[in-house]
Amino acid sequence: xxxxxxxxxxxxxxxxxxxxxxxxxxxxxxxxxxxxxxxxxxxxxxxxxxxxxxxxxxxxxxxxxxxxxxxxxxxxxxxxxxxxxxxxxxxxxxxxxxxxxxxxxxxxxxxxxxxxxxxxxxxxxxxxxxxxxxxxxxxxxxxxxxxxxxxxxxxxxxxxxxxxxxxxxxxxxxxxxxxxxxxxxxxxxxxxxxxxxxxxxxxxxxxxxxxxxxxxxxxxxxxxxxxxxxxxxxxxxxxxxxxxxxxxxxxxxxxxxxxxxxxxxxxxxxxxxxxxxxxxxxxxxxxxxxxxxxxxxxxxxxxxxxxxxxxxxxxxxxxxxxxxxxxxxxxxxxxxxxxxxxxxxxxxxxxxxxxxxxxxxxxxxxxxxxxxxxxxxxxxxxxxxxxxxxxxxxxxxxxxxxxxxxxxxxxxxxxxxxxxxxxxxxxxxxxx
Ligand code: SDX
Numbered sequence: 001x002x003x004x005x006x007x008x009x010x011x012x013x014x015x016x017x018x019x020x021x022x023x024x025x026x027x028x029x030x031x032x033x034x035x036x037x038x039x040x041x042x043x044x045x046x047x048x049x050x051x052x053x054x055x056x057x058x059x060x061x062x063x064x065x066x067x068x069x070x071x072x073x074x075x076x077x078x079x080x081x082x083x084x085x086x087x088x089x090x091x092x093x094x095x096x097x098x099x100x101x102x103x104x105x106x107x108x109x110x111x112x113x114x115x116x117x118x119x120x121x122x123x124x125x126x127x128x129x130x131x132x133x134x135x136x137x138x139x140x141x142x143x144x145x146x147x148x149x150x151x152x153x154x155x156x157x158x159x160x161x162x163x164x165x166x167x168x169x170x171x172x173x174x175x176x177x178x179x180x181x182x183x184x185x186x187x188x189x190x191x192x193x194x195x196x197x198x199x200x201x202x203x204x205x206x207x208x209x210x211x212x213x214x215x216x217x218x219x220x221x222x223x224x225x226x227x228x229x230x231x232x233x234x235x236x237x238x239x240x241x242x243x244x245x246x247x248x249x250x251x252x253x254x255x256x257x258x259x260x261x262x263x264x265x266x267x268x269x270x271x272x273x274x275x276x277x278x279x280x281x282x283x284x285x286x287x288x289x290x291x292x293x294x295x296x297x298x299x300x301x302x303x304x305x306x307x308x309x310x311x312x313x314x315x316x317x318x319x320x321x322x323x324x325x326x327x328x329x330x331x332x333x334x335x336x337x338x339x340x341x342x343x344x345x346x347x348x349x350x351x352x353x354x355x356x357x358x359x360x361x362x363x364x365x366x367x368x369x370x371x372x373x374x375x376x377x378x379x380x381x382x383x384x385x386x387x388x389x390x391x392x393x394x395x396x397x398x399x400x401x402x403x404x405x406x407x408x409x410x411x412x413x414x415x416x417x418x419x420x421x422x423x424x425x426x427x428x429x430x431x432x
Pocket of ligand 1: 233234236237238268269270297298306311312361363366367368
């Protein structure tokens with residue numbers, strides 16, 4: 001919804017003088033509104049990777065890459081990470097306002113009542129070979145919810161069905177993530193307990209077992225709750241843009257979010273948190289020769305990149321990485337773990353940040369650089385790290401999907417500039 005229209009830009013192309021409205025967001029960002037450009041001039045714009053293109057207006061998350069600002073619905077990530085819990089932030093992202101005490105209690109109660117999965121969900125696992133990547137399983141499980149809840153398929157049935165689909169997905173995500181872990185370990189599935197809160201329940205279903213009562217370590221639960229908040233939304237990143245464009249076809253929420261999980265899986269996006277640990281392990285095995293690996297990352301003939309470094313938007317620092325780095329020290333100390341990988345990560349950061357190549361390109365640790373070290377200290381295997389990213393990002397995906405649907409945005413269908421063969425006659429086989 002474009003609320004503020006101010007100024008007009010003039011574009012001269014050949015003998016055309018094209019007037020383009022300029023829109024201004026609530027934080028003063030300006031954009032050329034080209035919604036009518038092709039109709040008025042026959043021209044389109046070209047921007048591979050959408051580095052300069054705004055796909056939508058949005059009231060959910062604001063980030064300023066130059067100043068390292070990140071706010072959900074106007075509240076700073078620093079405040080939310082310190083003062084709120086993950087379900088409170090999920091409510092904020094989806095509904096737009098912080099919940100009253102009563103609203104939050106009702107929201108949490110609804111979530112608690114929907115944590116169970118249909119028993120047939122387990123059959124999905126029987127089809128998967130042991131050792132298959134958890135993100136592939138998560139995609140299938142989320143998408144399967146539309147089979148178990150066919151009411152979600154009707155995109156035109158308004159809000160109560162839509163809100164029920166949202167509640168079910170937030171509620172069942174930890175159960176699915178924990179079930180994936182248990183399958184990976186070859187252990188029996190643990191069921192949710194209504195007496196536990198959201199993160200406690202996830203830890204209980206993940207690390208608890210049928211032989212003894214699982215005691216939730218509050219240090220770990222609090223640290224995980226904070227990590228989920230830090231991952232909860234990040235405006236129009238790759239996976240969120242995927243959820244929006246898939247959802248714009250009016251497919252159900254579960255299918256759109258399953259597509260978002262696919263995008264997040266990629267090593268350039270959420271999959272980086274797994275790759276960071278694998279990279280740090282390789283550097284450790286190689287004797288900790290940091291400069292050698294930094295030089296590899298700079299070498300254009302070497303496909304190696306410093307995983308967990310660089311960001312499309314942040315050009316000074318990623319505020320989430322700073323919070324996670326501080327948290328890593330505290331959590332490992334509280335759990336009583338000394339992980340040499342953390343020291344290697346810090347030394348690698350120091351080496352890279354003193355290297356002109358990284359300084360010139362404004363490359364520094366992003367949200368994925370230190371998060372895996374904490375997940376590992378909590379006991380999660382590396383291949384579960386991106387599943388944890390998805391668990392955190394879920395309310396953001398849902399909020400962005402809901403905003404796009406509430407605004408009845410059109411189906412996403414970009415244009416192109418054709419560079420293939422011009423018209424030519426068919427060549428019979430005998431002449432090829
Ligand atoms: C996330 O968008 C979001 O908000 C994402 C996210 C979220 O919360 O949703 O923040 C989560 O995905 C974080 C990013 C995780 N990915 C990684 O850590 C993978 C490593 N990083 C990169 O591949 C890269 O930095 C990206 C993908 C994050 C950003 O890529 P861009 O913006 O397309 O930048 P680019 O690839 O064009 O790089 C610009 C220059 C290039 O060099 P030159 O051509 O100018 O000589 O910087 C270099 C790149 O080669 N470069 C790197 C590098 N990242 C960029 N060189 C070495 N190591 C790196 N990590």
